[in-house]
Amino acid sequence: MPKKWFQNWFSSPYYHILYHQRNDEEAEFFIDNLCAFLKPQPEAKLLDIACGRGRHSVYLNKKGYDVTGIDLSNSNIKFAQQFENESLQFLVHDMRNAFYINYFDIAYNLFTSFGYFETEKDHLKALSAFNKSLKKSGILVLDYFNSEKIMRHLTHQEVKHVDGIDFHISKKVENEKIIKSISFEHKNKEFSFKEEVKAFSKKDFESMFNQSGFKILNHFGDYSLNPFDEVKSDRLIFICQKNND
Template identity: 65%
Template sequence: MQRKWFQYWFNSPYYHILYQQRNDAEAEFFIDKLTKYLKPQEDSKMLDIACGKGRHSIYLNKKGFDVTGIDLSEQSIKYAKQFENNKLHFLVHDMRKLFYINYFDVALNLFTSFGYFDTEKEHVNALKTFRKCLKADGMLVLDYFNTAKIIRNLNSCEAKSLDGITFNISKNVIEGKIIKKINFEDKGKIYNFEERVQAFSFEDFERMLAKAGMIIETTFGNYSLDNFDESSSDRLILICKKA
């Protein structure tokens, strides 16, 4: 079976070079706001789906929660494992495959870690696995970009120089996907990667979540948890529960 773009790119050292400036303070600010809103019990079990190097998981664990982080990238999980303790665990796992059942109080899928698959069915199946891993009264937090604003302000070409590498980045919307092409040269070798993320709207999520047996309880538009506004919000943050 042919490997998908995310299986190559997220495991590449260049992915971590390009996105090294990811903001821990912003992630912690968001988690503070989220936990204040959700009011989880002190012994709550949390699942961080597509956790990357674990910045949200690590901070949630510092707040006292029992956290499991899963990600498809072996490199990211290898890095995250150095922070493990008896209430913080990291595993290489595909979000589309069933994990624990009726186990977690909160499942989080943050920082646009969704929309990578080719078909709606695959996305619905992933949402079904998120649902199955939650307890009856469990909550799912899904944090996506605001597609409408992203498309309106699409910067078609840019160059970023990091660690002596110039990344040439182009973005286009093709067949309902936001496609980012990343080209660069390092040590005399030319590399080409891409990111392909579905341009999902609020209505798309509403439909897919319904198919997966979930409903949207609340919607926020940024990490301060202000109301969602399609024309101006940076994020589309969905708080969902089992239907």
């Protein structure tokens, strides 16, 4: 079975070259604000879903929490495992499958690490798996881009010069997905990758959370946790609680 785009691209060293400027300062600022808002108990168990190379997990662990990071990419997890200790572990896992049932106090799915799948069924399956991982009344933080703003201000073509590589990037909206095509040449070889992320709206999320056993407690529009504005906000950040009905 051919690999999906996210299995190829997120495991590629070029993904990390293109996006290495995603600064840790911003990630830490967001985590600090979330911790101040959610006030996790010192003994809280936290789950970082689609953790990539583990930058959010590592920082949460430095703040004193017991953290587990999961990701589909073997190479990402292998990289992250260098940071492991008694209260920080990383495992290869598909977010659509249940993991450590009724175990975590808070689950994080950050930096648009969702919306990759072909069917609504798979997205609901993932959210239901998040739900099962949480203890009674556990909290899910899901951080997505604001697709409404992105579609209004789509940069159709751009070239990014990073580490001596010219990344040619084109974007379009097709079949309710925001599709980014990335092509470049390196060491006399041609490469091309894709990102295809569903243009989920706030309404779409409200429906999916409802179907997968969550209630929305709060939603925000940026990493400072300012109110969400469909026109201006860069992010769409949900704080949800596991329903105990």
